[in-house]
Amino acid sequence: MEDFQSAYQEEKARLDRTLDTIDKELVRLRGIPVYTGHDYTEQVLEAGRDQQRRQLSQSGQEPYFGRLDFEEKGGTRTPLYIGKVGVGGETAQPIVIDWRAPVASLFYSFTGGDSAVYEAPEGLIEGLVYLKRNIVIRKQILERVVDTYNSEEEGPAVSDEFLLYRLGENKDNKLRDIVSTIQAEQDQIIRAGRNSALIIQGVAGSGKTTVALHRLAYLLYQYKEQISAGKMIIFAPNRMFINYISEVLPELGVGDIQQNTFSDWASNVLGLDEAPSDGPEALTEWFDHRSQNRLDDHELPGRFKGSLLFRDLLDQFVQQLEAACLPEEDFMPWDGAKLPLTTIKLWYEEEYKPYPLARRKERVLARIHRWVEMELKGAPSAAALKERKSRAAQREKAYAKKWPDLSPLPLYKAFIGAKKMQGLQLENMGAGIPKSILKVTQANLKKNIIKEEDLPALLYLFTRVDEIDGNLRFDHIVIDEAQDFSPFQIAVLDRFCKGHSFTILGDLSQGIHYYKGVREWNEMQVLFKPEETAYFALTRSYRSTMEIISFANNILRQGVGTDLLAVPVFRSADPVKVIKASGAERLPVIRRALDRIQKGPYKTAALLTRNLNDAQQLHKELSGLGYDLNLIDGRKSEYEGGISVLPVYLSKGLEFDAVMVTDVDEEYYGQQDAKLLYVGATRALHELWLLHGEKLPAYVTVDDPEIAVTAWPEN
Structure with missing residues (x-):
C-alpha cells in the first residue's frame, strides 16, 4: 500500500x-x-x-x-x-x-x-x-x-490488470481509441510499412477496426512528408458504421480522412444519380431462411461479377474496342480536301497509343481539328473560307459521332449485350457469362437499373478507357469487413491507390453474405506480388467474456467447421443464457430480460432478430408497452446507443454491453446459417441471451454449465 x-x-x-x-x-x-x-x-x-x-x-x-x-x-x-x-x-x-x-x-x-x-x-x-x-x-x-x-x-x-480494467468498462454509442491498451500483436500491424497490402484476419472482438484506424494515425505521423490525410479513405460496410467509428480519429488528433461506403464512393466517381445498394429489403430476402438457395458460385451474380474472370472478360472487350473504335474512313472536311485514313491511323495506333482510349479519341479529334485549321488557310477568298469553315464544323461533328461513346455505362451495356454500339462489330462477350446472370443483367440495364454488383465493372471500364484524375488517387486505403468485398473490387481500388498501400481487414467466420465476398484470403493475396503483401492473424479477442467467447467458438467448431477460433482474455462473468421461449411466452420472457438489463449498469443493449420484418414487429410490440427502443433498419446513418432492435446481419461491426438473440431455432438458424448466429453472439461484451423454441440448432450445445445455462438468473 x-x-x-x-x-x-x-x-x-x-x-x-x-x-x-x-x-x-x-x-x-x-x-x-x-x-x-x-x-x-x-x-x-x-x-x-x-x-x-x-x-x-x-x-x-x-x-x-x-x-x-x-x-x-x-x-x-x-x-x-x-x-x-x-x-x-x-x-x-x-x-x-x-x-x-x-x-x-x-x-x-x-x-x-x-x-x-x-x-x-x-x-x-x-x-x-x-x-x-x-x-x-x-x-x-x-x-x-x-x-x-x-x-x-x-x-x-x-x-494484464490494466487491460482487464479497461475491457470491463461499459460501452456508449461510439467506438473509442485503444491507444493506452494497444497490444504487441496489434502494434506490429499499426507500425507496418506503408507500401504494402496488409491483409488482417481478425476474430470477432480482436480490435481489427480500431487497429486499422490507429494505423492511419501512425502512417500520417511516420510519413507526413509523403502522404496526407485527405488522400486516405476508409471503406466501411454502411453509413451507420461510419458514424459509429467517427470519433476515433479525432481522439487521435487526426482529421480530414475520407470515410465512405464503396457504393457511395463509386457512384460519385461514376456520376450516378443514386448509389445502388443491397438495401434492407434485398438483405431480408437473402437472409430469410425460406429464400436461402444453394446456387453454385458461378451462378451467384455477386460472386461472378466480383471475380477476376469477369475482369478478364472486360479486358478482352476493351481490347476489341481499341481495335474497332476508329472509324474506317478518310476524313473530308469539304469537297476536294481529304485527310487519309492511313494518317489518322498513324496518330491513333502509334503516336497516341500510350494514352488510354478516351484520351486517344480526344487527341485524334483535336489533331484533325488542327489539320482543318491549317487547310483553311489556303482558302482562295473570304466567302470560300466562311463556307469551308461551316462545312468542316458540320463534318467534324458528324465524324466524332461515328466514334463510340466511351463513358462507362454505355460501354457496360454493350459488353453485356443490353445495347449495340453504333458502327462496332464486337464479339459477343456474353459467351463467358452464365446465362442466368446475363439475362437478368441485360433486363436491368435496359431499364437503367444498376446493381451494387455492377459497380466494380463500371469503375474498371472507367479506369481502362480514361485517365484517373489525381484528386481520385489515394495514398492509403482501409477496407473494413473485407470478407464481403470481392477480388475484383480490390483490383479496381488498386488502380486508384499509390504503391498498393492497403489495410484490408475482416473475419472469414463472419462472411455471412453468401452471395458475394471471399471464402479465403488468398483470393485477394493473388492480386499482389509476394513482396507487396503481408498477412496477419489476430486471434485474441478483447471484446467478450470468456464464457461468451467459448460459446461462440463452439458455434464455429461445430457449425462452421473452422479453426479460426478466438483466444479469450481472462475476463469472466455470467454464463450465456439459453432460454426456451416461443409462441405466447416469447414476449414476456423478452420483457423480463429487458427489465433485468435496464436495472443493471449497462449503457447499450441489443435485441437481434432473424430478419427485418421480425425486428420491425418486435420494435412495434415493445414500444407499445412503453419501452424506449431504437430500430436499426439499414436506413439510419447514426447509431444512437441505448437499447436497439435490429436484424442480426446489420449488427456486424457493432458491439453492445448485453445482447439477446431471438428465435434461435433449427428452422431459422440451420447449419448454413451458423456464421450468422456467430456474428450475433459475438456482439456482446458482458452478457448474452439466446431465446429459442422447441429445437435448437444441432451445433448449439449447453453441456458445460460454466459456459451456458438454461435456467433464469436468480437475481
Whole structure:
C-alpha cells in the first residue's frame, strides 16, 4: 500500500508540473497575434503555431497515459511519458512523447526480459526497461496508477490488470481509441510499412477496426512528408458504421480522412444519380431462411461479377474496342480536301497509343481539328473560307459521332449485350457469362437499373478507357469487413491507390453474405506480388467474456467447421443464457430480460432478430408497452446507443454491453446459417441471451454449465 501511495504521489506531482508547463506554453502561443498576411514563410510559421495550440489544448485534459523507464545502452535511466500527442519542452527531452514515436513502441511491444530493442531512423536501439506504468488521467485528475512491469518486484513479466480494467468498462454509442491498451500483436500491424497490402484476419472482438484506424494515425505521423490525410479513405460496410467509428480519429488528433461506403464512393466517381445498394429489403430476402438457395458460385451474380474472370472478360472487350473504335474512313472536311485514313491511323495506333482510349479519341479529334485549321488557310477568298469553315464544323461533328461513346455505362451495356454500339462489330462477350446472370443483367440495364454488383465493372471500364484524375488517387486505403468485398473490387481500388498501400481487414467466420465476398484470403493475396503483401492473424479477442467467447467458438467448431477460433482474455462473468421461449411466452420472457438489463449498469443493449420484418414487429410490440427502443433498419446513418432492435446481419461491426438473440431455432438458424448466429453472439461484451423454441440448432450445445445455462438468473 505504501508503494502505491508513493507511486501515486510521485505521479501526482509530475502531472501538476506537466499541466503547469502546458498552460504556460499555451498562454505564450495564444499571446502571439495570428498571422493573416501573404508572406509564405510567416504562413508556415503560423501553421506550426496553430498546430501547437491545438495539440496543447488537446493534451491539457489528458496529457499522457503511460510511463516507461528506459535506459539506452551506454546511457542513463530516463522516465518517458507516452501520450496521444507529443509535447516539447525546454530541453531536448520532450515532456510527453507521441505514442507513434519509435521509442514509444517499447511501451506496446515490451513483454519482459533482460533487454528491449526498438527501431529508430538511425537503426536498432537497445537498452533496458525498468518500469512500465499505466496512468489514467481524466479532466486533469489523476485517477489510477498501475504498474504492469517493475524490474524490482517479483510477479508476472507484464501484467494484464490494466487491460482487464479497461475491457470491463461499459460501452456508449461510439467506438473509442485503444491507444493506452494497444497490444504487441496489434502494434506490429499499426507500425507496418506503408507500401504494402496488409491483409488482417481478425476474430470477432480482436480490435481489427480500431487497429486499422490507429494505423492511419501512425502512417500520417511516420510519413507526413509523403502522404496526407485527405488522400486516405476508409471503406466501411454502411453509413451507420461510419458514424459509429467517427470519433476515433479525432481522439487521435487526426482529421480530414475520407470515410465512405464503396457504393457511395463509386457512384460519385461514376456520376450516378443514386448509389445502388443491397438495401434492407434485398438483405431480408437473402437472409430469410425460406429464400436461402444453394446456387453454385458461378451462378451467384455477386460472386461472378466480383471475380477476376469477369475482369478478364472486360479486358478482352476493351481490347476489341481499341481495335474497332476508329472509324474506317478518310476524313473530308469539304469537297476536294481529304485527310487519309492511313494518317489518322498513324496518330491513333502509334503516336497516341500510350494514352488510354478516351484520351486517344480526344487527341485524334483535336489533331484533325488542327489539320482543318491549317487547310483553311489556303482558302482562295473570304466567302470560300466562311463556307469551308461551316462545312468542316458540320463534318467534324458528324465524324466524332461515328466514334463510340466511351463513358462507362454505355460501354457496360454493350459488353453485356443490353445495347449495340453504333458502327462496332464486337464479339459477343456474353459467351463467358452464365446465362442466368446475363439475362437478368441485360433486363436491368435496359431499364437503367444498376446493381451494387455492377459497380466494380463500371469503375474498371472507367479506369481502362480514361485517365484517373489525381484528386481520385489515394495514398492509403482501409477496407473494413473485407470478407464481403470481392477480388475484383480490390483490383479496381488498386488502380486508384499509390504503391498498393492497403489495410484490408475482416473475419472469414463472419462472411455471412453468401452471395458475394471471399471464402479465403488468398483470393485477394493473388492480386499482389509476394513482396507487396503481408498477412496477419489476430486471434485474441478483447471484446467478450470468456464464457461468451467459448460459446461462440463452439458455434464455429461445430457449425462452421473452422479453426479460426478466438483466444479469450481472462475476463469472466455470467454464463450465456439459453432460454426456451416461443409462441405466447416469447414476449414476456423478452420483457423480463429487458427489465433485468435496464436495472443493471449497462449503457447499450441489443435485441437481434432473424430478419427485418421480425425486428420491425418486435420494435412495434415493445414500444407499445412503453419501452424506449431504437430500430436499426439499414436506413439510419447514426447509431444512437441505448437499447436497439435490429436484424442480426446489420449488427456486424457493432458491439453492445448485453445482447439477446431471438428465435434461435433449427428452422431459422440451420447449419448454413451458423456464421450468422456467430456474428450475433459475438456482439456482446458482458452478457448474452439466446431465446429459442422447441429445437435448437444441432451445433448449439449447453453441456458445460460454466459456459451456458438454461435456467433464469436468480437475481
